[in-house]
Amino acid sequence: MTLVTARALGVGYGTTVVVSIPEFVIAAGDRLAITGANGSGKTTLLKTLAGLLPRVAGELSAPPPGRGGAVYVHPAPFLFVGTGDENVLLGAHGDREAARRAIDALGAAAFSRADVRTLSHGQRQRIALARAIAAAPALLLVDEPETGLDAGGLEAWSTVVATWPGAIAIAVPEHRIQNTEHRILRLAAR
Numbered sequence: 001m002t003l004v005t006a007r008a009l010g011v012g013y014g015t016t017v018v019v020s021i022p023e024f025v026i027a028a029g030d031r032l033a034i035t036g037a038n039g040s041g042k043t044t045l046l047k048t049l050a051g052l053l054p055r056v057a058g059e060l061s062a063p064p065p066g067r068g069g070a071v072y073v074h075p076a077p078f079l080f081v082g083t084g085d086e087n088v089l090l091g092a093h094g095d096r097e098a099a100r101r102a103i104d105a106l107g108a109a110a111f112s113r114a115d116v117r118t119l120s121h122g123q124r125q126r127i128a129l130a131r132a133i134a135a136a137p138a139l140l141l142v143d144e145p146e147t148g149l150d151a152g153g154l155e156a157w158s159t160v161v162a163t164w165p166g167a168i169a170i171a172v173p174e175h176r177i178q179n180t181e182h183r184i185l186r187l188a189a190r
Contacts, residue, residue: 001028003063003139003169004049010057011041011048017056018044019187026139031161032171036187042173045187046072046141049171063138067093071137075144077121077128084112084119084127091131102134103127105164107156121148129157133164140170 004026012018019041026032026049034042047053050072051065063069071091079087085099092099103112108126111119116127125148132140145157161170 002026003028003030005061006059008058009048009055009060011044011053012056013044013053015056020057021045021185021187024185026169026171028138028169030169030171030183032169032183032185033174034171034185034187035174040187042187043143046143046171046173049139050141067091067135068138070139070141071132071135073128073132073140073142073145075147077124079116079124079127079131082116083114084108084116084123084130087116087127088112088131088134092134092136095134098136099130099134102130105133105156105160106130107152122150122153125149126153126156129160133160133168136166137168140168142170142172145172 002025006021007023009021010017034045036042044053048055048060049062050070051062052072080090085103088099088103089096092102103109106126106129108130111123112127116124119127129142129145146154149157
């Protein structure tokens, strides 16, 4: 099943195009690595695919934002006041089993009951990633997912990307390609 179709897509801010992409498709279950130099438009593309920014030019068909659609995870994790469990439960829309599965998948059970204001950046990142996958998105857009993660967090994230059940498509910007199973979308420097 095709989730995203783009043709002559221009993404940017206002009327300013940051990057133009002739054509690409993201299908259910795809793992897409978006590469390019700093400032090449990786984050802008992710935010456009997530519905957070309007496209500047061209055609774009993508899932709507939110549960079951497109979910964006910012590189500086935004969490609501409360515990990690409460944050992930929000993403899961009250489905405790889905929340627990996501917490366990990210190796966050040891600190998920703590107030998020007391967590390290890497722990907060794991909670944000768990909340995102608990939302059962069709398209997960994760900006700089490895920021602040320790070895255990990196391993948990890599396992989620490789084995998460269902047809979730995951797109991440990468400065260096580590997983050769990802399809690659290269953005040209401006």
